Amino acid sequence: MRVKLLSHTNDPEKIVAAAARCCYSNDDPDNLLESLTDDRVEKFLSKLVEMKHESPFEHASFTFSISGVSRALLAQITRHRVASFSVRSQRYCEFKDADFVLPDSISRDPRASEIYLESLKNLKSTYDSLLEFGIPKEDSRMILPNAAETSMVLTMNARELLHFFSLRCCSRAQWEIRAVANEMLKLVKNVAPNLFRRAGANCIRLGYCPEGKMSCGKFPTLEQILNDFNERKSNQ
């Protein structure tokens, strides 16, 4: 798995801060932008986060290269609809390099690894034979597994990224998309630390876990803190 930040909106933090100020000011946005010092940007953004005024975060976009990931990950990540994807096509690209994802749960188990790798080899050879027999790539690929590696260019704006991280950095997310999300978070924090200061799984943002019975236990669930609050109140 390789995740890189290819590009992003210039001056992302300043742009978001200027956009947010535009809502509450009679000044023109370009003047607001010019008048913003780094210090004021930081203060302004932390206030935005506190007030949950998220829409200005949409003005900053981030574009990633993601490669060496499974088609299973692809199926999950493309379900995020407020995002732009360009994905290597199995209809147009021959699957040549036989790169497959190997989950830890399988690599740790020698018996499992053996049949898994054997099976992958077998189906890659079937894929190659199908192509040789003249079967089109778009049909030959039917034999390719979820484990087959792919790569993509992905663009999301900062607001959608906050949402994406809240779901996909959670320990309930699948390991592969969680690893990708954590890498993405690291990369955007480098270039826009104030935009993503409280970014992460829902528990990081909310202070409690919204997953109910499925909670990992690191944070109290909403039910727990509400019950506690109500109990205490009725005892007073």
Add this chain to the structure above:
Amino acid sequence: MRVKLLSHTNDPEKIVAAAARCCYSNDDPDNLLESLTDDRVEKFLSKLVEMKHESPFEHASFTFSISGVSRALLAQITRHRVASFSVRSQRYCEFKDADFVLPDSISRDPRASEIYLESLKNLKSTYDSLLEFGIPKEDSRMILPNAAETSMVLTMNARELLHFFSLRCCSRAQWEIRAVANEMLKLVKNVAPNLFRRAGANCIRLGYCPEGKMSCGKFPTLEQILNDFNERKSNQ
């Protein structure tokens, strides 16, 4: 492949016609709706199509059950973002029935069929063994191929359906999604013939083919008709 229409907006044609009339009338939409006879709905919708006033088509939604389709189709269809999907999960559902899609190009070729079916049997048995070894479903599925069948509930509004059909009923679309699109078109035409009168591949809607060099040749390309027009004009 099985496609069924599960539900749709009540009175889809009347609703779209009333919404369109609302743009040009001082009357309330509910009054406009009541005053619409079937005959006027039909005339109104054909005028809308002619004027390319498409936004009112968004008010009518259609919900489909699609099953017996490959995960390759899933990867394509979920790229349509103005749509709602509920998809059988390979993380939660064990892949039991070994239902795999068999492309015509493979079934027509005995050698190809043999290795394809053999390979599918092999990887299904690997999948079963991985589960037996205690590998979680979400990792065991890594060995499952694009051919593995899945099912989903899909909802699109009529405007997005028109767009979907324009791309996916085209002979350049992949055979599986084209077959699904054609089924969907048949089903919605039954319940809303006036909404979908000129629905279909781009050529059906436009009268020319926008695919340039990749055109199937059934319709003249845009380049052809434009060149022809300009040539004739310069000859006058």
Add this chain to the structure above:
Amino acid sequence: MRVKLLSHTNDPEKIVAAAARCCYSNDDPDNLLESLTDDRVEKFLSKLVEMKHESPFEHASFTFSISGVSRALLAQITRHRVASFSVRSQRYCEFKDADFVLPDSISRDPRASEIYLESLKNLKSTYDSLLEFGIPKEDSRMILPNAAETSMVLTMNARELLHFFSLRCCSRAQWEIRAVANEMLKLVKNVAPNLFRRAGANCIRLGYCPEGKMSCGKFPTLEQILNDFNERKSNQ
């Protein structure tokens, strides 16, 4: 202000329940739909709400007629982007009936009412004169105020409605959009009580108020319950 439910997806609750079950079942969605009794639908939907599995709610759409509302409301409501709108056009429809919205805060104050109504009369007469002078409708309307009434057809799916209600039924929302939202909520509860059982302002759904310092005080804020929880914990 008049709000009516014009149409909606047939069998909205059953459709949502079948879509949700599809994610966890090897059965086809159309079979799942058939096998659902009303009783099981109800149980299933309350489980979905509890699990915060919201995406299946997208399969049920609801279409409203909204009229007698101000252009100020229009500016707010059209900012919801996961929605479809058909709106009476001031470019095409002459503003004839001089229907204007009168806010309570103004109607309660005789001095304010007097100048407000006088001003409205004045600008309506300016509008009529501009038209007489041959100024196009699209430019004459420049003099029309936010108070000018309009009407629209609006379609949202149940998931977006839940989100819409969480923001717009809140006491911090403006009075006019709050009134519209409350009417819409009443109407959808009539036809789909299980889908919208816990619908309403954020506090109704969450059990706490996420508005921080701007809270109306009816529910404890997140900060309050978290502080309380942490304090109690550190005391143990």
Add this chain to the structure above:
Amino acid sequence: MRVKLLSHTNDPEKIVAAAARCCYSNDDPDNLLESLTDDRVEKFLSKLVEMKHESPFEHASFTFSISGVSRALLAQITRHRVASFSVRSQRYCEFKDADFVLPDSISRDPRASEIYLESLKNLKSTYDSLLEFGIPKEDSRMILPNAAETSMVLTMNARELLHFFSLRCCSRAQWEIRAVANEMLKLVKNVAPNLFRRAGANCIRLGYCPEGKMSCGKFPTLEQILNDFNERKSNQ
């Protein structure tokens, strides 16, 4: 009316080209990006436009400051849903400077100008009085006209911009949004000439006018070129 380009994705053309190549290559997107020379970017982008492969254009975003525009323009532009807006709020900002848009059609007509400007003065004074009487800003603004100036920060990606220009640079679009669209087009052409080479009204992009009977006549309509083609063909 003032339109400025505040920011955009770094290296927009290279990013789009790399994303497009990713679909057809086994190489990683970050490698593809590095290997792109300016010359190849240009060739690649013109091929994309020709092939109508538009989705990679989504990876480049552009953020504008738009000010000195009417609330009528706001109502139109915010109907584009694949876009991000931060708009000066009439609920929170007092309308102080009495800046109003003056359409040419009115400024050219002395009688119209007189009553228009008089009416604007009158309603601004009503607005001020309402505030003095203690009416909240959100209700006092009900008297403010469509002509009242506002400002906003707007972000759209290049694909949506192409769509926006195709509709709003057309002579059928209203003069104010057409002026804004033309300014935006000029600005993005400066920084990404290859992305926006054939951008503009639909006729510029298609070579014909899709507006049917409403056509301005600069380009032949689709009906004309199709009729011509079919006639000629039947004559052969």
